[in-house]
Amino acid sequence: MLVKLLIANRGEIACRVIRTAKRMGIHTVALYSDADANALHVQMADEAVHIGPAPSKESYLQAERIIEVAKKVGADMIHPGYGFLSENANFARLCEDNQIIFVGPPVAAIDAMGSKSAAKKIMETAGVPLVPGYHGDNQDAVFLKQQADAMGYPVLLKAAAGGGGKGMRQVWKAEEFEQALAGAKREAINSFGDDKMLVEKYLTQPRHVEIQVFCDMHGNGVYLFERDCSVQRRHQKVIEEAPAPGMSESLRQQMGEAALKAAAAIHYVGAGTVEFLLDTDGSFYFMEMNTRLQVEHPVTEMITGQDLVEWQLRVASGEELPLKQDELRIDGHAFEARVYAEDPDNEFLPATGTLHLLQPPEESDYVRVDTGVRQGDKVSVYYDPMIAKLIVWDEDRNKALRRLAKALSEYRIKGVTTNIDFLYNLATTKAFKQAELDTGFIGKHQSEIFLKNDQDIRELLPLAALYLLLSEEHGHHSHSSSHQDPFSPWSSQIAWRANETHVQKMDIQIHDEVYALEIRQQGMGQHSRYQISHGSLTVDAFGELIGDKLVATVDGHRLTAQCSGDGLECSLYSQHGALHFSRKLPDYGLKDDSQSAAGFKAPMNGTVVALLVNPGDKVEKGQVLMVMEAMKMEHSLKAHAAGMVSEFYYQPGDLVDGGAELLKFDASQP
Structure with a gap:
């Protein structure tokens, strides 16, 4: 085993590699841009070297500069992580030319899979099943449309050099083709410097199932089972799980052997992922092979008990694979949810800002958080806005899913808009619980996931109101401890009136809607009971707030919810889903209406x-x-x-x- 490793990446994956390398006694070297001078991966590494300005093309994509740094610090090997230069054949070639071990596959294998169209031809020759489509070199727009017309719509446009959902468009009818092609080409040229496109038949209810393969330099190869990555937005994965629900042993073996056949066709070495579309009839089709470690690799680690980064480093050092196929076992079930700084209610627009509060759930044998940021760090415009990967494990899918929902309800982030509420709502939908998965899942269940269904919101309104009322009382009591009787009406700040039923108005804003509530209170302090009315709906409610946990009884139905907030901006997580809401204060006429809404x-x-x-x-x-x-x-x-x-x-x-x-x-x- 060699002794000095340079990580040519940043953020979460750099931290992930550093942890394993340190456990193995390997000296680590980090790279950092101007924007990452104080980043977590820089603090974790044994050494760190400045690589350039904040934009990745001027820093983390500077292949020759990275090689210079590796030679200067005496690095034996370079781990590229994922993204950036991880699937760049020229970078792998530079490593080889400078006698530095590239922790990844041979140059020829990267070249073979670097073009989706070339990869399809190789797989066709190797006997790996393919989705019907055009994968040739003729890129004339009229010709490509003719191919799509002949296939029949819908079709999928994909960048030949692409990945991660970049340069990809669904086209549902002929009149949309021209605009979709132009958009896909623009995105492809910006992301990969290559706008060559593939046109494939779009399967309407496929699952995205991928096989983790590993090969060494001695001719050994294994598959570490499968991951289901069907739940996606913008063709990018949101929640992944392993093993895939409903997978039979026979189908698992067929797909695993097909993946190994794909790896053997390009003489693969190291960690790789062969991605398939799995149709409803059990047929499966090769999509692409990612010649690197995947973002979602932790779910495979959780069900196999193996450290895939350690496997990578050992294989790159010339060792044989640690285990043979018949020695690998599936133990339990795991999920990974990608926590992003983004706005799901605004087409998942990436968000930037400072992480003023960052409190992940407590880690254990069941809960793991892979991250590259700390409280106080900034999410910048220069890099991917992923904050962390939340990974959970348990004995079976139902138990693991309950752990995922609980962990998401305990995640606290302030300072940037995140997708945590969205993830919680998605993971608690009936369809997801029942594993009714396909790549169109989010679109099909949009009303549940985004909680814009009025009935869902009505069920959560009493809980939101009760949380605000109890928070107000708790906040007041903390300031009233010097009173002989803190529950006395004379020390109350909740508009108590002698000889009258206490009635108050409360406006709660959810998304862009304001819900006007009327609340009648009976009793004081811990004995308070409330009639909460919205329109024709009236419920009786009472409860208590124990830390962040609301224990509520609404019309005789007792339930609990995790809550967080400052009395104005709040989040509530219950069996009905996650709800982000705010208390709308009265308008005292100070609002400036001069700004035009037409801009x-x-x-x-x-x-x-x-x-x-x-x-x-x-x-x-x-x-x-x-x-x-x-x-x-x-x-x-x-x-x-x-x-x-x-x-x-x-x-x-x-x-x-x-x-x-x-x-x-x-x-x-x-």
Whole structure:
């Protein structure tokens, strides 16, 4: 085993690699950009070297500079993590030319899988089943559309050099093809420097099931079973699990052997993932092979008891695989939820800001948190906005899922918008509990996941109101400890009136809706009971707040919920789902209404990539007016009403600050 490892990455994966390397007694070297000078991975490593300015193309993507650093510090090997240079054949070749071990597959294997179209041809020759589609070199737009027309819609456009959902578009009908192709090509060229596209038949109810393979330099190969990664947004994974629900031993073996056949076809070495689409009839089709460690590798580690980074380092050092196929076993069930700084209610727009509060659930044999940030760190515009990976394990799927919901309810983050409520709602839907999975899961269950179903919200309103009432009392009591009787009505600040029923109004805002409640209180302190009314709905409620846990009885139904908040901005997690809400204070006439609602502002720092209409053109409500690129993703700005764009303030290629007005729009109707 060699003794000095440079990690050519940042954030969570760099920290993950460092932990294993240190346990194995390997000296670690981190890289950091200007933005990462005080990052967690820098603090964890034995050494750290500055690599360049914040933009990744000027730092973490500087292959030759990284090689120079590795030689200067005397690194024996380089671990590329995932993303950045992990699947870059030229970087692997540079390592080889400079006698530095690249912790990954041979250059030829990366080359073979680097182009999706070339990979499909190799797999076809090897006898691995493929999705019907066009994977050739003719990139003429008219020709590609002809191929799509012949296949029949829907079809899927995919960047040949792509991954991670970049440069990918679903096309449901012929008239959408041209615009979708242009968007996919723009995103592909920005992400990979290559806009070559594949066109494939889009399966309407497939599951995304991938096989973890490992091969060594001695001709040995094993598969460490499968992961189900069907739940996705923007073609990027959200919650992964292992093993895949409903997988028979026969199908598992078929898919595992097909994955090993794919690896053998390119003489693979190291950790790799072969991704398949699994159709409802049990047939499966090769999608792609990722020639690196996957983001979701921890769920495989949790069910096999193996450290895949350790396997990587041992195989890269020339050792044989630690175990043979018949020595591998599945133990229990695991989930991974990706905690992102993003706004699920705004098309998952990435968010930036400072993590003023960061309290993950307590780690144990059942709960693991892989992260690269600490409280006080900033989520910047320069890198992927993933805050952490929350991984849970238990004896079976139902128990593991309960642990996932509990851990999500205990996660506390303030300072940036996150997807935690979204993850909790998703994991607690009836369909997810019953493992009714396919790649369109989020779209199918949108009303449950986003809690915009009015009935769901009505069921949660009494809990939200009760939490605010009890929080108000608790806050007051903490200031009333000097009184002889803190429950006396004379020390109350909740509008108590002698000889009258206490009635108060409360406005609770959820999303953009305000719910007006009327609350009648009977009794004081811990004996308080409430009648909570909203419209025609009235319930009787009482309860107590024990730390962050609300124990409530609503119309005789006793239940519990995890809560957090400051009395105004609050979150509540119950069996009905997660609810983020705020108490709306009275308007005292201080609101400034001078700002026009007709403006279009940049959602965050980014680059204008396309203007899709001309000034003076009449447009319909919902029509895309311009496209911005931020944090590696395209964001479309749409007309909020029918009207006309009078003027664009920026042109393609211009950098734009978040909040800047982008265009002038004249609506047809006021």
